[in-house]
Amino acid sequence: MRPLLSLTSLLVLAACAVGPDYVEPLPPSSAQGDFVSLGDAVTTDAPRGDWWRLYDDPVLDGFVTQALEENTDIRVALANVARARAGLRRAGSDAGPELEAGLGGNYGRSIAPDGGLTSEDWQFQASAGVSYEIDLFGRVSRGVEAARGDLAAAEADAQAVRILVAAETTRAYADFVAAREQLAVAERIVALLDESLSLTQRRREVGLATRFDTARLATLRDQRSAEVPLFAARRDAALFSLAALTGNTPAGFPASAIPRHESLALDTTVPVGDGAALLARRPDVRAAERRLAAATARVGVVTADLFPRISLGASAASVGGDLGDVLTGGPIGWLLGGLLDWAINPGRAEAEIAIANAEADGLLAEFDGAVLRALQETDTALSAYGHSLERQAALGSALEEARAALRIAQVRQREGDIGLLELLDAQRTFADTEADYSGARADVASAQIDLFLALGGGWGDRPA
Numbered sequence: 001m002r003p004l005l006s007l008t009s010l011l012v013l014a015a016c017a018v019g020p021d022y023v024e025p026l027p028p029s030s031a032q033g034d035f036v037s038l039g040d041a042v043t044t045d046a047p048r049g050d051w052w053r054l055y056d057d058p059v060l061d062g063f064v065t066q067a068l069e070e071n072t073d074i075r076v077a078l079a080n081v082a083r084a085r086a087g088l089r090r091a092g093s094d095a096g097p098e099l100e101a102g103l104g105g106n107y108g109r110s111i112a113p114d115g116g117l118t119s120e121d122w123q124f125q126a127s128a129g130v131s132y133e134i135d136l137f138g139r140v141s142r143g144v145e146a147a148r149g150d151l152a153a154a155e156a157d158a159q160a161v162r163i164l165v166a167a168e169t170t171r172a173y174a175d176f177v178a179a180r181e182q183l184a185v186a187e188r189i190v191a192l193l194d195e196s197l198s199l200t201q202r203r204r205e206v207g208l209a210t211r212f213d214t215a216r217l218a219t220l221r222d223q224r225s226a227e228v229p230l231f232a233a234r235r236d237a238a239l240f241s242l243a244a245l246t247g248n249t250p251a252g253f254p255a256s257a258i259p260r261h262e263s264l265a266l267d268t269t270v271p272v273g274d275g276a277a278l279l280a281r282r283p284d285v286r287a288a289e290r291r292l293a294a295a296t297a298r299v300g301v302v303t304a305d306l307f308p309r310i311s312l313g314a315s316a317a318s319v320g321g322d323l324g325d326v327l328t329g330g331p332i333g334w335l336l337g338g339l340l341d342w343a344i345n346p347g348r349a350e351a352e353i354a355i356a357n358a359e360a361d362g363l364l365a366e367f368d369g370a371v372l373r374a375l376q377e378t379d380t381a382l383s384a385y386g387h388s389l390e391r392q393a394a395l396g397s398a399l400e401e402a403r404a405a406l407r408i409a410q411v412r413q414r415e416g417d418i419g420l421l422e423l424l425d426a427q428r429t430f431a432d433t434e435a436d437y438s439g440a441r442a443d444v445a446s447a448q449i450d451l452f453l454a455l456g457g458g459w460g461d462r463p464a
Contacts, residue, residue: 017138019300149294
């Protein structure tokens with residue numbers, strides 16, 4: 001017994017995990033500083049996890065909370081996390097002893113060696129054993145390491161889904177209220193043109209306008225009327241998308257649940273942080289890094305197959321002609337020993353190692369791509385947000401000028417200083433500018449959500 005224990009201690013002390021030890025890759029130094037596209041509308045303060053609360057809209061807050069609890073994509077992601085966690089438990093179980101037990105019986109005839117008397121009787125067997133693989137070359141420990149990487153990657157994927165669901169819920173809400181605002185603008189323009197058309201028709205009846213004048217105005221009115229169903233369809237599509245994101249059916253999610261009628265807008269600058277914080281926060285970068293770690297550990301798993309597996313075990317068995325005797329302490333035999341199992345096929349093992357190394361190389365490239373993509377998406381979103389604000393400001397100024405020009409044109413046309421054509425041109429300019437400004441407000445809200453999504457904000461240190 002003592003030599004066996006000494007051998008076990010020696011093997012444990014000599015154990016070493018084969019294969020490469022994982023070293024976390026570092027992003028380029030140029031990715032650590034401030035973003036290229038910073039502007040006056042953003043700051044380098046750390047971004048908020050609950051960024052949608054910057055809009056100060058309790059209804060939106062409620063929808064995001066509901067989506068995070070009920071969304072089906074999140075449920076799928078959490079199921080994947082549970083599966084990865086079970087895989088880690090399975091890998092960890094290989095590091096412990098394996099127990100086995102058996103109970104059997106048979107009925108047969110026995111013949112004496114001299115060919116004399118024979119007998120027929122039952123014979124029962126009961127056995128129990130335990131075996132333990134000495135992880136001399138790290139096959140088990142590398143497997144556990146790989147399973148830990150898989151679990152961390154699944155958790156990062158779940159975090160990414162939560163961030164995406166929060167962003168898409170906010171986007172659907174923003175699209176709905178923007179379409180509602182644009183629909184109201186379109187209906188207001190149509191009402192204005194109806195009023196002008198009615199006035200022109202009365203002027204025509206007394207000879208102050210022509211058929212050409214009414215036709216031109218009616219054409220403009222009909223063009224603007226054609227935009228009304230387009231905005232109504234966009235409003236409905238956004239509402240139905242919001243319903244699905246929050247785990248509802250369209251029938252159970254009425255438009256009256258959203259009292260807001262104007263586009264989302266921020267009254268504060270957007271905190272964006274810097275490149276180093278972004279890469280630490282983005283779940284897709286974290287998932288790519290953890291998959292690389294798991295693949296590196298699997299190189300060690302397949303490398304260990306080049307070496308023998310050594311197991312220690314013990315077993316005990318009892319045999320008797322009566323089941324009761326076997327189960328209540330009949331004659332017991334026992335065994336202690338070790339097993340060296342070595343399946344020698346170097347060509348196959350080397351091919352498996354080459355496959356595992358190639359997979360790790362591919363995942364290293366995916367990690368590098370995830371880093372570059374995170375920076376590209378963020379700077380693109382920052383640029384788009386800054387320019388959308390510039391466009392909104394320019395259109396806001398143009399709208400004020402167009403409104404003032406229309407008032408002047410209406411007065412001068414009533415006084416006979418200008419003709420109907422000049423008034424029509426002023427109305428067309430105002431209608432186009434108001435519609436463009438309403439669309440610009442919607443574009444700003446969409447650009448803000450794109451920026452928040454690129455920043456990867458939310459649940460930075462929270463497990464899935």
